[in-house]
Amino acid sequence: MQPRALGAPRSALAVALGATALAVVPLLYLAVQAGVAGWDRVTEVLLSSDVAVLALRSVGLALVVGVLAGAVGTTTAWLVERSDLPAPALWHVLVVLPLAVPSYVAAYAWVSWWPAVASLGGAVLVLTFTTVPLVHLYVTAVLRTLDPAQDEVARSLGKGPAAVLVQLTVPQVRRGVAAGVLLASLYVLADFGAVAIMRVPVFTWVILGAYRSSFDPSRAAVLACALVAVSLVFVLAEPLVRGRATTSRVGRGVARSASRVPLGRGRWVAVAGLGLLAAASVGFPVVTYLWWWSRGGSEVDAGEFVGALVTTLVLGATVAVATVVVTLPLAWLAARFRSVFAVGAERAVMLAHSLPGIVVALSFVYVGVRALQPIYQRWPIVVLAEVALTMSLALGALRGAFEQQPEVLTDVGRSTGRRRGAVFLRVTLPAVLPAAAASVAVVALTTAKELPTLLLLRPAGTDTLATRLWAWAGVSDDASVAPYALALMAFSVAPALVAARWGRGTVDRREVV
Amino acid sequence: MTTPRLDVRGVEHSYGTQQVLRGVDLSVEPGEVLALMGESGSGKTTLGRIVAGFEAPAAGSVALDGEVVADGRTFVAPESRHVGVVPQEGALFPHLSVAGNVAFGLPRGPARSARVEECLELVGLGGFGERRPHELSGGQQQRVALARALAPSPRLVVLDEPFSALDASLRAEVGEQVAAALSAAGATALLITHDAGEAFRSADRVAVLAGGRVVQTGRPVDLYDRPRTAEVAAAAGWVLKLPARREGGALSTPLGPVGLEQVGYDSGVEQGDLLVRPGHVVVEPADGAAVEVVSVRSFTEHVGLRVRLADGAELVVPAPRRSTTDLRPGDRVEVRLAGAAAFLAG
Numbered sequence: 044m045q046p047r048a049l050g051a052p053r054s055a056l057a058v059a060l061g062a063t064a065l066a067v068v069p070l071l072y073l074a075v076q077a078g079v080a081g082w083d084r085v086t087e088v089l090l091s092s093d094v095a096v097l098a099l100r101s102v103g104l105a106l107v108v109g110v111l112a113g114a115v116g117t118t119t120a121w122l123v124e125r126s127d128l129p130a131p132a133l134w135h136v137l138v139v140l141p142l143a144v145p146s147y148v149a150a151y152a153w154v155s156w157w158p159a160v161a162s163l164g165g166a167v168l169v170l171t172f173t174t175v176p177l178v179h180l181y182v183t184a185v186l187r188t189l190d191p192a193q194d195e196v197a198r199s200l201g202k203g204p205a206a207v208l209v210q211l212t213v214p215q216v217r218r219g220v221a222a223g224v225l226l227a228s229l230y231v232l233a234d235f236g237a238v239a240i241m242r243v244p245v246f247t248w249v250i251l252g253a254y255r256s257s258f259d260p261s262r263a264a265v266l267a268c269a270l271v272a273v274s275l276v277f278v279l280a281e282p283l284v285r286g287r288a289t290t291s292r293v294g295r296g297v298a299r300s301a302s303r304v305p306l307g308r309g310r311w312v313a314v315a316g317l318g319l320l321a322a323a324s325v326g327f328p329v330v331t332y333l334w335w336w337s338r339g340g341s342e343v344d345a346g347e348f349v350g351a352l353v354t355t356l357v358l359g360a361t362v363a364v365a366t367v368v369v370t371l372p373l374a375w376l377a378a379r380f381r382s383v384f385a386v387g388a389e390r391a392v393m394l395a396h397s398l399p400g401i402v403v404a405l406s407f408v409y410v411g412v413r414a415l416q417p418i419y420q421r422w423p424i425v426v427l428a429e430v431a432l433t434m435s436l437a438l439g440a441l442r443g444a445f446e447q448q449p450e451v452l453t454d455v456g457r458s459t460g461r462r463r464g465a466v467f468l469r470v471t472l473p474a475v476l477p478a479a480a481a482s483v484a485v486v487a488l489t490t491a492k493e494l495p496t497l498l499l500l501r502p503a504g505t506d507t508l509a510t511r512l513w514a515w516a517g518v519s520d521d522a523s524v525a526p527y528a529l530a531l532m533a534f535s536v537a538p539a540l541v542a543a544r545w546g547r548g549t550v551d552r553r554e555v556v
Numbered sequence: 557m558t559t560p561r562l563d564v565r566g567v568e569h570s571y572g573t574q575q576v577l578r579g580v581d582l583s584v585e586p587g588e589v590l591a592l593m594g595e596s597g598s599g600k601t602t603l604g605r606i607v608a609g610f611e612a613p614a615a616g617s618v619a620l621d622g623e624v625v626a627d628g629r630t631f632v633a634p635e636s637r638h639v640g641v642v643p644q645e646g647a648l649f650p651h652l653s654v655a656g657n658v659a660f661g662l663p664r665g666p667a668r669s670a671r672v673e674e675c676l677e678l679v680g681l682g683g684f685g686e687r688r689p690h691e692l693s694g695g696q697q698q699r700v701a702l703a704r705a706l707a708p709s710p711r712l713v714v715l716d717e718p719f720s721a722l723d724a725s726l727r728a729e730v731g732e733q734v735a736a737a738l739s740a741a742g743a744t745a746l747l748i749t750h751d752a753g754e755a756f757r758s759a760d761r762v763a764v765l766a767g768g769r770v771v772q773t774g775r776p777v778d779l780y781d782r783p784r785t786a787e788v789a790a791a792a793g794w795v796l797k798l799p800a801r802r803e804g805g806a807l808s809t810p811l812g813p814v815g816l817e818q819v820g821y822d823s824g825v826e827q828g829d830l831l832v833r834p835g836h837v838v839v840e841p842a843d844g845a846a847v848e849v850v851s852v853r854s855f856t857e858h859v860g861l862r863v864r865l866a867d868g869a870e871l872v873v874p875a876p877r878r879s880t881t882d883l884r885p886g887d888r889v890e891v892r893l894a895g896a897a898a899f900l901a902g
Contacts, residue, residue: 192647195610196701198634199641200661200708206635210660214651 116178147236
């Protein structure tokens with residue numbers, strides 16, 4: 044038994060317990076809500092033929108987009124990392140930049156020109172554009188871990204560039220690509236904005252409809268549970284597919300940059316293809332909204348816009364600070380004390396995070412109705428729900444920062460006679476401040492784009508940029524959608540660039556919507 | 557005269573504005589292990605990469621068995637050179653088993669698995685074929701990397717600092733195993749290293765790269781007995797540097813005269829540094845002699861004798877162990893030089 048003085052402090056455990064509860068309790072409520080209706084009702088909802096069609100459509104859309112994004116993203120990653128494409132750094136940024144275009148912003152840009160695009164095909168198109176950067180970043184990260192010396196050894200053993208690609212590179216990135224496809228599929232399952240604008244009845248959109256249209260909350264809850272189950276299949280499959288680290292190096296020598304494969308004339312085909320991709324996924328929405336904006340006729344007055352902007356900023360800042368404060372102790376415990384509780388709590392937070400936003404939002408509706416009536420449909424519950432959604436974003440970054448700090452520093456600090464709390468504040472915490480600041484920024488920007496939680500939980504009569512955009516999009520007022528779309532894209536450029544620069548394949552899908 | 561297996565002539569190479577190779581000449585005979593020794597940053601790895609075909613020389617030529625593989629006009633791709641490489645970190649293919657790694661460069665066919673096992677036996681890893689690279693120790697990984705390079709019977713194997721990623725305690729042992737495997741395979745090898753011990757242990761000849769050129773090539777014993785530069789002398793072992801002046805057929809030093817015929821390499825300067833090995837120093841106890849022992853430090857192969865000369869100057873003299881075991885501080889001794897390794901400009 045470890046002495047109390049060397050174990051995790053109780054105060055940190057308490058906060059971490061609270062954070063875990065925030066992640067887990069709503070899901071329990073969701074299950075209860077579904078169960079309350081009785082087993083018969085659950086089976087009745089699940090076994091109706093339209094649910095089977097719904098599930099098929101949802102999973103089908105997710106897989107089709109995942110495979111398309113996998114093919115495109117893998118190609119772009121290889122071109123940028125391993126071919127003699129001109130200006131690869133620039134193309135890397137351009138391929139990643141669609142992260143700055145929320146899926147509903149991209150979707151509405153297409154529909155605003157051609158309403159007929161609103162279809163399953165349109166959803167495939169837009170969601171593929173949105174998820175290509177995810178796969179690209181993931182595969183790029185895998186390619187970068189490959190030791191270029193391996194390629195050289197293979198060449199010295201008589202293999203030409205094509206044989207190196209087929210026999211060395213492909214087998215080693217295969218699992219990475221598959222994991223990237225699953226991540227993209229998971230993103231599509233969770234997406235709410237694009238499918239709603241494309242009017243494709245998949246789980247997320249149908250759940251919102253079920254919640255809104257009927258006074259039978261159990262149907263929405265049952266469907267949400269079904270979506271959780273489907274998502275979990277993808278969540279659990281991802282590490283299985285990724286497998287154990289397939290790339291490894293002996294020792295840590297200096298990695299040379301890999302030699303690049305000459306494309307010959309294919310170079311210009313590659314440039315044209317990448318240019319087209321960037322134009323369609325980033326250029327098109329930006330130009331579209333600038334065009335609608337420049338045409339005038341917007342019914343958005345300054346008061347409405349500024350009001351939404353201020354609400355967005357205040358909400359974003361509140362959520363961000365709350366998230367980081369709540370997550371810090373958990374991140375510290377997870378990094379320092381690999382206790383059963385710390386590991387379990389970390390997993391719970393990460394799991395809650397891999398759930399679609401609409402599910403988390405819905406679960407907080409039930410918590411609000413049943414247990415938190417005083418704050419239901421008021422700002423505190425919005426903040427709680429957003430914190431639950433964004434905790435995992437901060438958790439990863441903060442945990443990494445804690446892990447990088449040598450443990451001996453805190454040991455030395457304590458041996459000088461300072462109390463633990465003082466050592467934490469003066470030695471441990473300063474080292475993670477940069478990561479904390481970065482997390483605050485990412486969480487704030489994520490909250491600014493978040494849609495389902497606000498649609499379900501926000502106090503009547505208040506709006507953020509995203510909900511105003513949603514309202515104007517609902518009445519197809521292109522000119523009025525434009526300022527909000529432009530503002531949201533401007534907000535998201537910074538995190539997209541950060542992802543392009545530092546993304547190690549861990550880019551989070553919630554950073555995008 | 558036979559055609560050298562590897563013939564490097566006047567090779568130059570730059571990274572940006574920094575020229576790392578300034579006209580390197582080097583040749584390796586068939587069946588020979590040649591160590592290319594140099595400080596880090598001396599360009600030795602670059603030369604290895606040029607030989608293997610991973611980089612093209614800015615000037616000069618590289619020939620294998622008389623066939624030019626790189627010069628201003630020709631460039632033979634690495635996969636067509638039949639030059640195996642063992643990189644610093646082994647770079648085993650992590651997705652393949654040990655046998656898969658070794659078989660990578662072999663043509664498909666019935667002889668393949670026999671050759672794989674043969675090569676694994678050669679590096680002392682027979683029966684390891686089913687293991688995965690991450691299950692092996694660092695030394696084992698390096699030996700698999702060597703087996704992989706040797707499997708297609710290349711014309712030449714380039715080993716780039718193959719032991720530097722290993723623990724010091726393992727380095728000598730793995731070095732022996734690798735040298736044994738190379739000689740058992742009858743392979744021709746270019747061993748790139750910064751470590752003199754490694755070079756001397758494993759190689760038939762050693763080439764020293766400094767300032768972008770090969771400053772000396774020779775058998776290890778040549779480098780020890782007749783170094784051409786102070787760097788080579790120091791790399792080859794402990795050396796005492798004494799000021800010396802040419803006087804007739806001898807050199808005068810603070811430790812007395814040395815006959816020129818006793819000096820391994822005479823650069824011809826009038827005045828400079830005389831480089832002395834422990835074996836060149838003769839120490840004899842002599843009451844009343846002018847030289848006084850200040851302290852005796854015992855090293856593994858010889859002792860470091862701190863002495864005070866007649867003029868009061870102090871000096872640490874390397875000396876053979878046997879003649880100094882009974883010396884104590886304050887003893888009087890006679891110190892003479894029976895020879896020297898080199899006389900160079902100071």
